[in-house]
Amino acid sequence: MSMHPQKPAHLPADAFWEDDVWNSGPKDPSGRRIGTWTSWRASGEVECVEEWGDGTQRLEYRRFHPDGSESQRGAKNLLKDVWTGLMRWTRLDGTSPEDQYWDPDLGEAVRVIEREFDDDGYVMTERCFDAQGRPVGRDGEPLPPRPANVPAEAFYNPDEQGWVLQRSALVTGDLRGERRLWDRNGVLGERSLHEPAGTPREEDTYRSGQLWMSKRWADDGDMVQSFYYGDTDPPAVRSATLYRNEQKDRTETFFDAQGQRLYSVRMEEVGPHHERRYYNDRLVFEAIASDDPKQPPTKVEYYDMSGALLVSYASTGGGNGVWTLHDATGAAELTLATDGEHDLNEYEHWDCFLPSFASYEVESTQDDPSSVREAFYDAHEEEVTAAALNRLESSPELVAALGPGSWARVETAFGNGKELPLYVKGVLADDPAIAEYSLERIWPEIEHQGSVYPATYRVATALATMLPLQASRPAVERRVIDLLVAVLQLPYITEARKPYEAWMAAMRPSLARFVALASGEDETLAHAGAFLMAHAGRGQREVIEWFVRQLQHGARPADRGRAAMGLGMTASKEASRGAFAAAFGAESDPMVRFLLAVLLGSRAKQPAPEWIAAIEPYAIDGSPLEDSFAELAPFFEGDVATVARANLPAEALARHMDALVEEMREQDPLSQVDTLETLFAVLFPDGEPERLSEVQRRALRACADVVDAFPNFVNHSEVFQEFDLPYDSFELRQLAEREDPPARAARSVKKAAKKAGAKNAAKHSGATKAGKKAAKKTGAKKTGKKAAKKTGAKKAVKKPGLTKAAKKSGAKKTRKKAAKKTGAKKAAKKTGAKKAAKKSGAKKSAKKSGAKTAAKKAGAKKAAKRNGAKKSTKKSGANKNTRRSGGR
Structure with a gap:
């Protein structure tokens, strides 16, 4: 019985069935294919025509769709057994059996893809075309303009959003020789060298065109990774890490900007559970542990720079031990x-007194033995303090203030509040060491990047309840007041109304004390008392009258300024408007007039011209008022110019756009968030305009520079997305140069694509989003974010008229000052070694991986991603035909 279909009548008599097609052509005496060979499908259409010549030099082939149009063509060097020259694939609009050889990763609009091969069979470039023959990317989208400095052979890779010049193997994707990647603006981003194919030798990464990181591999697999200073020409190495023995042995050396060696550190994994650390080539640590974490280590010792024993560990059994x-x-x-021996074993954290290997910097001046001695003293002091804290008794009043219910269910920044009652007790201790120890542990749990948590309110309420009992203990009273003020300065603290109001209710019994403090001679306490009084005294007649008197008769501008803010916080809008208007008419100080104008503007539908005149001079440069505003603490912490812009109408802001653009170039990335919102609200309230003014074009170019300077910064991308503008420096520059209005029909599609592009920032980034957890944890909103969108007149005032959140980086400042006031500033410094020494449960992230080692494997890490040819070449129809003749 025949195992093949019936041969169509028009096929040659010698046609034979093989590999699911009919084949016909000549062979030489040795059986090698020569001349012209033709293959037909079972239905009789020509599938492939091959030109073998004498069968030893070159093969050329063409494949066809059932309608007779060409689907694929190419050539092969039979001597080298490699593809050479041009290979071209063509797809029909409808389905075809040839679709099996089409790259499924290509976009729907792509109809043709061409690849050029060099004489060794490596893909040098590729080109894609749509049905009209227009050049497109692999995704089917039109190609961006080729920058003048990008070679003609480079092809555009949408996955990397850049132009690539490389040679890659057809099937494996292995890279050979030099590879370069430019972004769409023509700025070099990567350069690498691979010799032999698939073996990396050199890799350079650039940021904004400047060399940032390089890697160099030796024949034996050793690799040196270097990081560079960002402001030297030529680039100067900041640190260089030598990786040996499959990265089990690494030495990092630091240099100053002039190339002078500063110091080196080394971490060596001698064997399983056997580790050594070195400083300037001197052994400073060695640990030998067991495979079984329940067994004590054989050796744990630290050494000073002379080699003398510095710290030793002795197990006492049962998971316990003693450091000496x-x-x-x-x-x-x-x-x-x-009692943490088992944890120290399990997580291989016996080097807990040393700095983590990823924490060294060029600024580090302390050698490892000195760091070990300091960490040991800190751990010992902490142990003594913790023991003293645990011995303290909780008073009945404190037990009542802490309230019923389990604190273990109270959410904190990093878990639950089970330990917080202990630390609240410590804050109230007479011993300053116990108090500082407790404050260091409270603050990280109740605040994180400006966010607040249920524990924030619970702790503050308990301490506010205890405050009236501390009048006879001035040091303790002041400590509690400082903490309460620091918490009230957090930007989102009033957002969760119910717990905030419960806290304020707990503070009201102290109102008389706050009034007394506010009227006292100690300025710091007076300002704190007024601030607490402003929060807790809303609607209280005696408090409102106190602020009115200060506003009318305050001797200094700062006194009147704080009184104005306090009055805005405690009195209703209607009750305070008259007092503010009268004060504005009588006031001559520019800072107080500015402040009163802001407060009045928040209480009116439209700002009066005289109010605008008091604010507008400081819309770009607030420095003339900065010193005066600094005296308003703790009521105000922020940026004067940001507050001014937040309280000016769009028509006033429009007069300052060019100046604001220049100001933005000099700002830090967090400050730029507010500036971008103001720019977009005034210049682009509805996204891309049909026609662009010159100031809009200048703003777009400046925004493109910002995107390049701080790539993938999530806070920035959200603002671009909110205003339907592309978060992409190339697209922003293209938009800035656009002459004709965009086609209306395509507008919605383009906007959707841009929104998606903005969202991708988080995916590409390593950039973290400041304050991201605020909304998740408390529903706290980013201050003023959406207020600017369609109005151009963001109100910086929500309740009192002037929020600290007028500047997003104000949250950052608040955290810093709060840490200083509460003692929390040392928490990060002291935590690692002390806790690890006592009960190490934290994995040592820097030891095994570290931030710099993520990309250090010696393989061709991006071969598959970089090589567009990989999938389609695997399915080349020519491979199938050449196998039939043995030509391969």
């Missing part, structure tokens, strides 16, 4: 007990 700090003679100077 030795003096210069070798005698025990201090001891530290721990």
